[in-house]
Amino acid sequence: MPITERLYYSDSHLIEFDARVVDLSDRVSGWTAVVLDRTAFYPTGGGQPSDTGTLNGARVVECIDDGDNGVLHVVQGAAPLRDAVVHGRVDWSRRLDHMQQHTGQHILSQAFINLYNAPTRSFRVLEASCEIDVDLGNPTTEIIERAVELANNVVWEDRAITIRNVTSSEAAELPLRKEPSRDGDLRVIEIEGFDLTPCGGTHAYRTGEVGMIAVRTWERAKGLTRLEFVAGTRALADYRRANKSAREVAALFSTGRDDGPQYAAQMVEEHKELNRRIRVLEEVAAEVEAEKLFASAQDGVVLHVFADRDADSLKKLAHALIANPQTIALLGSRDKDTARLVFARSADASGDMSMLMREACALLEGRGGGRPDMAQGGGKNVEKLDSALTHALTLLARAS
């Protein structure tokens, strides 16, 4: 006779019960683990998280399956005494949610067997959705949605779900969806005319209780197909989130909910085209700007500090400047919190830009480098930008 009689085995909808405390132990968390002679609390197992609830009003935060030692109810706060009779209450909304996900998984897994002979290898209930790994060779959204459709038809046919307790030899005669994970007598969950699976979890009374099953997304993972799905109240919550997102996107374009993607795609295309035109215009502007700056050159050196120019724009300008013969460009910019530098020289000018850049960047507490004719860098000490450029100019004069 096991220590704890598991009431959830025979009735998944029983959420209130009385039981006697048979054992108590302290947890490292400082809370108390209570073992009862009977319980309606489902402990963590089979991919399904445990129930929560109360024992005599004290919070049960988790239940752990300790095998033959019974079910541990981890109680936060005042624990009952040994031999006391306590009243247990399981949080129904959490139980219903878990039953919907778990029963939904039985149905979805069998749908993949029915259509594609693709067995489920693992199952997890996550925070807001669930995952199953299906041995499905060539997944496509269409193939997956066909199984989702079959699963939902089974939900809406509101088929009965019953528990059969069978011996291992009786089980051997049954067309079970998966091999039992243990020997001896088995608890088999039957979805009328659809699925027979050995399982110790909590299930809906009828498939209709699952409400709806929807696959959010899928991917190939370790040779299997990993599906993220939601059932029941999670499907409704997910629909609400998806609907809100879709409506918010559509509102940006002042269009109807379902036209959002088309407008967004159009905008991305326009954005690409605009960027292309900006690049062309930037080059034209850099040439014009370079002409003006070149007029200020002293001994073939153009030295200038800009406000708010990124490295790319500095480089374009440097390129335009060194198109002139015998020219060296020493350009700097205060780009937000960063000092940026670009040094360049025309092919017929002399000087090691890479060396100058390393020296200048040391003053900026940053890094830089490049080739003898073109180098870039920067640093966080923006205040030293002017002196870094002057330093580079001095080194350049010394070398020539």
Ligand SMILES: [Zn+2]
């Ligand atoms: Zn199950």
